[in-house]
Amino acid sequence: MSEPIAFSAATEAKIAELLGRYPRKQGALIPTLYLAQDEFGWLKPEVLQLVADRLELTLSAVLATAMFYTMLHKKPVGRFHVQICTNISCYLLGSDALMEIAQQALGIAPGESTPDGVFTLESVQCLCACDRAPTLQINKEDHFKVTPSELKALLETLKTEGVKLGPPVGWLAEQHHAHAAHA
Amino acid sequence: MSTKPTAYTPHPMEKRVLLRDHLGVDFTRLENYIAHGGFKMWTKAQEMGRDAVLAEVKASGLRGRGGAGFPTGMKWSFLPKDERPRYLVVNADEGEPGTFKDRYFLELDPFRQLEGILIAAYTINAHVSYIYIRGEYWNSKAVTEDAIAQLYKAGWLGKNIQGSGFDLDVYMQTGAGAYICGEETALIESIEGKPGMPRLKPPFPANIGVFGMPTIVNNTETLSAVPVILEMGGEAWAALGTPKNGGTKLVGVAGHVKTPGLFEVPMGASMRDVIYTLGGGITDDREILAIIPGGSSCPFLKGDEIDVAMDFDGLKPVGSMLGTACITVMAEGLTDLLGVMQRVTAFYQHESCGQCTPCRQGTGWLKAIADKMDAGLGEDEHIDLLISACTQIEGNTICAHGEAAAWPIRSIATKFRPQLEAAIRQRATAHGYVAKPAA
Numbered sequence: 182m183s184e185p186i187a188f189s190a191a192t193e194a195k196i197a198e199l200l201g202r203y204p205r206k207q208g209a210l211i212p213t214l215y216l217a218q219d220e221f222g223w224l225k226p227e228v229l230q231l232v233a234d235r236l237e238l239t240l241s242a243v244l245a246t247a248m249f250y251t252m253l254h255k256k257p258v259g260r261f262h263v264q265i266c267t268n269i270s271c272y273l274l275g276s277d278a279l280m281e282i283a284q285q286a287l288g289i290a291p292g293e294s295t296p297d298g299v300f301t302l303e304s305v306q307c308l309c310a311c312d313r314a315p316t317l318q319i320n321k322e323d324h325f326k327v328t329p330s331e332l333k334a335l336l337e338t339l340k341t342e343g344v345k346l347g348p349p350v351g352w353l354a355e356q357h358h359a360h361a362a363h364a
Numbered sequence: 365m366s367t368k369p370t371a372y373t374p375h376p377m378e379k380r381v382l383l384r385d386h387l388g389v390d391f392t393r394l395e396n397y398i399a400h401g402g403f404k405m406w407t408k409a410q411e412m413g414r415d416a417v418l419a420e421v422k423a424s425g426l427r428g429r430g431g432a433g434f435p436t437g438m439k440w441s442f443l444p445k446d447e448r449p450r451y452l453v454v455n456a457d458e459g460e461p462g463t464f465k466d467r468y469f470l471e472l473d474p475f476r477q478l479e480g481i482l483i484a485a486y487t488i489n490a491h492v493s494y495i496y497i498r499g500e501y502w503n504s505k506a507v508t509e510d511a512i513a514q515l516y517k518a519g520w521l522g523k524n525i526q527g528s529g530f531d532l533d534v535y536m537q538t539g540a541g542a543y544i545c546g547e548e549t550a551l552i553e554s555i556e557g558k559p560g561m562p563r564l565k566p567p568f569p570a571n572i573g574v575f576g577m578p579t580i581v582n583n584t585e586t587l588s589a590v591p592v593i594l595e596m597g598g599e600a601w602a603a604l605g606t607p608k609n610g611g612t613k614l615v616g617v618a619g620h621v622k623t624p625g626l627f628e629v630p631m632g633a634s635m636r637d638v639i640y641t642l643g644g645g646i647t648d649d650r651e652i653l654a655i656i657p658g659g660s661s662c663p664f665l666k667g668d669e670i671d672v673a674m675d676f677d678g679l680k681p682v683g684s685m686l687g688t689a690c691i692t693v694m695a696e697g698l699t700d701l702l703g704v705m706q707r708v709t710a711f712y713q714h715e716s717c718g719q720c721t722p723c724r725q726g727t728g729w730l731k732a733i734a735d736k737m738d739a740g741l742g743e744d745e746h747i748d749l750l751i752s753a754c755t756q757i758e759g760n761t762i763c764a765h766g767e768a769a770a771w772p773i774r775s776i777a778t779k780f781r782p783q784l785e786a787a788i789r790q791r792a793t794a795h796g797y798v799a800k801p802a803a
Contacts, residue, residue, distance in 0.1 A: 202535045203557075204575050210557030211540055242558075249559035249717075250540030252499045268461045269660060270618045270692055272707050273699065306543060306711060307461035307660075308500055311618035311692065312625045321502035
């Protein structure tokens with residue numbers, strides 16, 4: 182098994198602040214899961230247990246919530262999380278072509294990550310910027326009115342950056358873990 | 365990321381009392397907000413007192429801008445007269461496909477909503493407010509968090525706000541990628557840290573809401589209108605719109621139009637004018653194949669059904685609803701309606717919370733049938749199967765997600781049957797199957 186894990190002092194301080202916002206500790210669960218994900222990359226089983234212990238909740242309560250929400254990652258996510266909107270307005274204005282380009286450029290299908298941990302590609306539901314369709318989101322940044330050539334150039338830039346930065350926190354070890362968990 | 369403020373002249377058809385991005389001022393800074401008259405209505409509310417503020421909001425006829433159109437003043441007055449703590453919850457979980465209106469306030473004018481929160485919390489006597497912002501709205505969350513911090517620093521939040529004796533804490537809560545959390549009881553569950561599964565009503569949130577306490581849930585646009593209503597007076601606000609539909613409404617136009625964007629019109633504005641004048645008309649001057657009036661939960665309309673008033677009652681004659689009033693336009697010759705239908709079914713299937721069997725299974729069937737058609741294996745009778753599945757979903761679920769999934773599909777299957785049948789044959793041919801001849 183892996184070594185025991187703990188929150189950093191900075192995360193601990195944030196959790197303590199969060200707990201003051203709710204009359205019940207479970208209120209702080211989703212924000213705490215976000216903090217845990219920021220710190221450990223994704224919500225591996227030990228992280229869920231750590232959150233459960235910290236908030237004095239059962240593991241099943243933490244798991245039920247973590248499983249429900251797509252933005253809480255139950256498997257590792259690459260350094261650049263490319264999410265292309267494929268809902269109506271973007272579909273009408275060419276999102277399928279963008280998805281095709283991303284798949285070709287990255288060599289992966291939606292829902293997959295590149296083995297080097299640089300990219301994860303996904304389709305995302307309506308990002309609600311339909312007047313600026315087609316849209317996509319890379320990590321926390323929105324991109325509006327994206328053209329195929331812009332996307333190609335953007336992915337090339339990120340590829341170069343990704344090689345320099347390397348995979349996100351604990352990617353190589355965690356990737357093995359994710360496969361083991363699926364097996 | 366955030367749109368830089370730019371100055372321009374709104375079209376004369378617009379009536380702007382909420383939107384002010386055309387002023388070219390950065391309203392994410394508290395000093396700019398105050399310099400343009402911000403927080404004067406908080407002071408006025410203090411002078412008026414709770415009952416008078418409530419009376420003014422009731423007189424305005426303001427109806428909930430999340431899409432349901434429930435009268436806001438009436439909602440506020442449903443709180444039980446007991447000593448339990450009350451909560452004000454702000455629904456900023458904008459996620460209805462086709463919609464992009466609350467994003468404006470959250471990113472460009474956050475203090476208008478926050479002043480509305482202060483006034484509303486004072487009026488209902490709540491001392492804690494949670495703003496629930498959609499998880500994917502990273503920029504909105506950053507702007508709102510910063511705005512809240514600016515208010516605390518300047519004594520506009522916390523204990524004894526500006527010497528009024530009134531205390532209010534506002535916390536930003538973030539969603540995590542679940543559309544269903546826009547439903548108010550699912551949103552409440554989510555704030556409590558649980559999966560966003562809607563609750564049975566009654567009890568209504570006004571009695572048993574977040575953490576079991578009396579709770580008012582209002583949409584971002586609704587609360588942003590409150591300071592404006594106090595400024596102009598409830599009756600003047602009501603007079604801007606049509607009977608029973610007071611005020612102005614943010615409307616969006618997107619899809620196959622020449623000038624997509626967000627606009628503000630008096631309630632009851634002509635949908636045709638919104639599309640052709642504000643939206644600049646249809647791409648390549650084509651004909652309209654279909655439109656969605658206010659988010660994909662609304663039944664689709666045909667191109668000849670757009671001579672309607674955009675208010676909460678005006679779309680009943682054409683069997684649809686105002687919803688979020690953000691219109692999606694689909695042009696003849698540019699739209700693959702079967703493809704659109706497949707996206708709609710996939711969305712509602714993905715976002716069903718799964719607790720009610722008719723919705724969990726029914727949305728899966730809708731998607732399975734649409735997928736089959738899309739893959740070239742459809743037959744005309746599958747259209748009847750879609751309608752049958754819709755009938756078995758709607759009215760049989762805890763929340764309105766069932767109707768939201770069924771109504772648009774029923775409208776496509778009934779109003780656009782010839783187009784669907786043609787698409788079924790086109791797909792079969794394209795995939796190399798032999799299409800059944802038309803019946």
